[in-house]
Amino acid sequence: MTNIRNIVVLTGAGISAESGIDTFRDAGGLWEQHRVEDVATPEGFARDPELVQRFYDARREAVRKVSPNAAHEALARLDAEWEGDLLIVTQNVDDLHERAGAKRVLHMHGELLSALCSRCEARHRWSAPLLGQPSCPGCGEQALRPDVVWFGEMPYEMDRIYAALHRADLFVSIGTSGAVYPAAGFVREARELGARTLELNLERGEGSYWFDESRQGKAGKLVPEWVS
Ligand code: BJW
Numbered sequence: 001m002t003n004i005r006n007i008v009v010l011t012g013a014g015i016s017a018e019s020g021i022d023t024f025r026d027a028g029g030l031w032e033q034h035r036v037e038d039v040a041t042p043e044g045f046a047r048d049p050e051l052v053q054r055f056y057d058a059r060r061e062a063v064r065k066v067s068p069n070a071a072h073e074a075l076a077r078l079d080a081e082w083e084g085d086l087l088i089v090t091q092n093v094d095d096l097h098e099r100a101g102a103k104r105v106l107h108m109h110g111e112l113l114s115a116l117c118s119r120c121e122a123r124h125r126w127s128a129p130l131l132g133q134p135s136c137p138g139c140g141e142q143a144l145r146p147d148v149v150w151f152g153e154m155p156y157e158m159d160r161i162y163a164a165l166h167r168a169d170l171f172v173s174i175g176t177s178g179a180v181y182p183a184a185g186f187v188r189e190a191r192e193l194g195a196r197t198l199e200l201n202l203e204r205g206e207g208s209y210w211f212d213e214s215r216q217g218k219a220g221k222l223v224p225e226w227v228s
Pocket of ligand 1: 015026177
């Protein structure tokens with residue numbers, strides 16, 4: 001990777017697919033099994049919190065049973081070895097990047113293993129004792145919810161992401177359909193700021209036009225090839 005020092009990697013559900021985690025928009029994906037407005041909006045949670053908690057309990061259980069795959073491992077190797085700036089911005093709420101050993105990871109859509117107090121906004125590790133004690137350990141209110149970003153909510157750490165995009169020489173998007181903003185807009189932003197842009201995905205995503213190069217295939221093959 002000649003002349004490249006600062007890298008931003010964006011990952012989506014496709015990177016965890018080969019670990020056995022369902023994506024959202026592929027055939028048989030989560031949005032064929034559930035109505036988005038019921039399980040991934042603040043309004044859905046207000047209407048039926050138990051349904052939403054069951055949806056995230058099942059997702060937590062699914063993630064607990066699987067392991068990182070070759071793509072997560074390759075990114076963890078890159079993280080360990082890359083001396084320039086690297087930020088792995090993941091839209092995923094699973095912890096497979098961390099379990100593979102990556103450190104420079106930012107969860108812009110939150111984390112399955114975290115609980116958010118909708119009253120005081122404190123974030124707590126989602127653990128069995130916390131669930132058994134439904135009040136927020138910080139403010140005492142019974143206002144805990146999954147710490148994930150639903151439609152209409154602001155993703156986490158946008159300032160840090162845009163700062164990294166400004167510095168990036170290379171932007172790489174892995175396993176995302178490019179259907180959800182603001183993440184879907186990062187490629188255009190990065191390119192207009194002068195970064196080279198590379199897409200690694202099973203198929204061309206919605207924003208494929210913006211990439212300098214697009215490689216199609218499974219992340220478990222494409223990512224180790226790119227990192228090596
Ligand atoms: C493989 C593979 C393999 C398979 N190898 N690849 C109109 C226009 C523009 C924007 C809007 C609009 N109307 C509303 C909006 C805003 C809205 C939005 O984007 N809506 C769209 C539907 C249009 N966005 C929001 O509301 C966001 N907030 C916001 O905009 O705040 C205001 C703001 C303004 C300005 C700046 C900043 C903020 C919040 C979005 C929250 C998304 N939440 C979810 C749920 C999170 C919690 C959870 O996990 O339950 O996030 S929805 C879901 O989609 C999840 C994902 O992170 C996200 C993206 O999905 P992803 O990862 O791309 O998965 P898929 O399934 O779509 O794609 C998988 C890809 O992998 C496919 O391409 C496969 O081919 C590929 N693949 N196997 C490689 N083995």
